[in-house]
Amino acid sequence: MSREESHAIVLGASMGGLLAARVLSDHFDRVTIVERDALPLDASPTDAVHRKGVPQGRHAHGILASGRLTLEEMFPGLSATLRAAGAQEADLTGTRWILGGHRQRLDDLGFPGLCCTRPTLEAAVRARVLALPGVSARTEHDVLGLVHRRGRVEGVRVLGRRDGSAEETLAGDLVVDATGRGSKLPQWLEAMGYSPPAEERVRVKISYTTALFRRERRHVDGGIVLVVGAAPPNPRAGVALAVGPDTWIVTLIGYLGDRAEPSHEGCLAFSRTLPAPDLHELLADSEPVSEFSTSTFSHSQRRRYDALDEHPEGLIAFGDAMCSFNPIFGQGMTVAAHEARALGACLAGGETAGLWRRFYKSSRAIIDIPWSIAVGNDLRYPDVEGARPALGGLLDRYLDRVLAVGASDARVGTAFLRVTNLLDPPQALMRPTTLARVLLGTPARSTLASPAEGDAALATRG
Numbered sequence: 001m002s003r004e005e006s007h008a009i010v011l012g013a014s015m016g017g018l019l020a021a022r023v024l025s026d027h028f029d030r031v032t033i034v035e036r037d038a039l040p041l042d043a044s045p046t047d048a049v050h051r052k053g054v055p056q057g058r059h060a061h062g063i064l065a066s067g068r069l070t071l072e073e074m075f076p077g078l079s080a081t082l083r084a085a086g087a088q089e090a091d092l093t094g095t096r097w098i099l100g101g102h103r104q105r106l107d108d109l110g111f112p113g114l115c116c117t118r119p120t121l122e123a124a125v126r127a128r129v130l131a132l133p134g135v136s137a138r139t140e141h142d143v144l145g146l147v148h149r150r151g152r153v154e155g156v157r158v159l160g161r162r163d164g165s166a167e168e169t170l171a172g173d174l175v176v177d178a179t180g181r182g183s184k185l186p187q188w189l190e191a192m193g194y195s196p197p198a199e200e201r202v203r204v205k206i207s208y209t210t211a212l213f214r215r216e217r218r219h220v221d222g223g224i225v226l227v228v229g230a231a232p233p234n235p236r237a238g239v240a241l242a243v244g245p246d247t248w249i250v251t252l253i254g255y256l257g258d259r260a261e262p263s264h265e266g267c268l269a270f271s272r273t274l275p276a277p278d279l280h281e282l283l284a285d286s287e288p289v290s291e292f293s294t295s296t297f298s299h300s301q302r303r304r305y306d307a308l309d310e311h312p313e314g315l316i317a318f319g320d321a322m323c324s325f326n327p328i329f330g331q332g333m334t335v336a337a338h339e340a341r342a343l344g345a346c347l348a349g350g351e352t353a354g355l356w357r358r359f360y361k362s363s364r365a366i367i368d369i370p371w372s373i374a375v376g377n378d379l380r381y382p383d384v385e386g387a388r389p390a391l392g393g394l395l396d397r398y399l400d401r402v403l404a405v406g407a408s409d410a411r412v413g414t415a416f417l418r419v420t421n422l423l424d425p426p427q428a429l430m431r432p433t434t435l436a437r438v439l440l441g442t443p444a445r446s447t448l449a450s451p452a453e454g455d456a457a458l459a460t461r462g
């Protein structure tokens with residue numbers, strides 16, 4: 001390879017790696033994505049398949065409104081490709097959100113949300129990225145470590161997974177670690193003589209149980225999203241997304257070891273004790289059309305690369321490798337899209353020296369809000385360990401009131417959804433007009449199951 005040619009290497013070809021590669025292709029002559037899985041490189045989004053490196057792909061994956069907008073900006077026409085592959089589209093009024101036990105009244109956002117399976121989305125994005133000039137993928141290759149000299153990462157060591165493969169070194173000007181929450185970068189940094197990042201963890205022990213179900217037009221009044229959000233102390237939540245004209249993906253979620261048994265009966269029993277009956281009614285009126293999948297997610301983790309004083313040049317951590325959120329708020333792909341945009345801005349001046357510092361500073365601002373939304377909700381469960389903010393109780397009561405008023409006031413319900421979709425910052429809920437509506441509005445009566453009813457439901461807690 002000519003070292004005159006600039007070369008970026010991206011580790012991991014999941015959503016984080018693909019979005020980073022998309023942006024890097026604007027700034028480097030070549031971009032090589034290294035991925036341990038075999039990827040169906042020529043598959044269309046319609047026949048996208050699950051793969052081992054992204055086990056979460058079997059579960060409902062929502063893309064938040066701001067992520068949807070960012071993806072369309074990065075890949076014009078992506079929504080049309082996804083629609084052609086069966087994705088379903090509707091504005092907020094074609095969705096049903098039951099939050100804090102209250103069905104929210106909603107206004108249109110002015111652009112539609114889109115539902116599809118995670119493999120469909122990833123396959124569509126992958127096809128677009130690999131079609132970019134200079135971008136290629138090394139699949140079925142494990143990244144073993146980094147090549148480091150005099151304060152700079154100069155490449156990566158990789159090993160093919162096929163029998164007889166020998167270790168190789170790929171030289172590059174920039175290495176982007178997008179290998180997910182299991183990233184070995186902290187250990188690699190230590191081995192190179194740097195301090196690893198401090199790590200914040202919030203243990204939530206969440207379980208996901210998922211299957212595809214037959215979709216009828218009568219379900220959810222023809223809508224494409226049904227969310228029954230977690231309403232602490234009830235440890236249960238559920239979501240149904242229309243991922244095709246006749247198909248729901250339904251995921252039931254339990255906090256702190258609670259879980260739905262992976263069967264239709266198990267899901268019916270679990271959904272009966274959600275904070276609202278809507279998902280139970282859907283499941284009682286449908287049949288599974290796939291196997292059931294389960295996963296557990298032990299803790300959210302945020303690696304504070306942004307707080308490091310020393311770090312090699314030519315290297316950044318990206319996506320879940322930097323921060324892996326409690327997935328219940330569906331933030332990971334949207335945050336990766338925002339990070340990709342920030343990476344593009346950091347490279348815009350053509351300067352790669354000090355990139356790590358600029359990029360980590362931008363990503364801190366991107367991660368802070370979704371992290372505080374997810375952790376703030378987690379800490380409402382008494383058994384989740386962590387320091388409670390001084391005014392946390394007051395804030396929780398205000399948010400409860402937002403959701404109770406949002407049941408009848410679409411301006412309030414929509415304001416809340418705009419925050420959780422990362423379109424507006426949480427402070428938007430304190431703007432004078434919203435504050436007045438929340439404080440003077442009429443809150444709906446709580447319909448939440450009592451803790452006793454909840455306890456009876458927790459027979460499957462493991």
Ligand SMILES: Cc1cc2nc3c(=O)[nH]c(=O)nc-3n(C[C@H](O)[C@H](O)[C@H](O)COP(=O)(O)OP(=O)(O)OC[C@H]3O[C@@H](n4cnc5c(N)ncnc54)[C@H](O)[C@@H]3O)c2cc1C
Pocket residue numbers: 011012013014015016017034035036037052053054056059060061062063064141142143144178179180181208295297318319320321327329330331332333334336
């Ligand atoms: C249960 C669950 C549900 C979720 N639901 C949502 C949701 O609804 N909405 C949302 O936006 N996000 C959701 N997420 C998060 C989302 O999946 C991630 O944020 C997103 O995939 C971006 O992650 P990533 O690409 O950084 O890492 P990952 O998706 O973890 O991908 C890492 C990639 O690196 C590869 N890799 C790892 N190690 C190596 C190695 N040594 N060599 C070569 N390749 C390697 C893996 O094979 C994989 O392809 C969910 C996560 C979980 C766990």
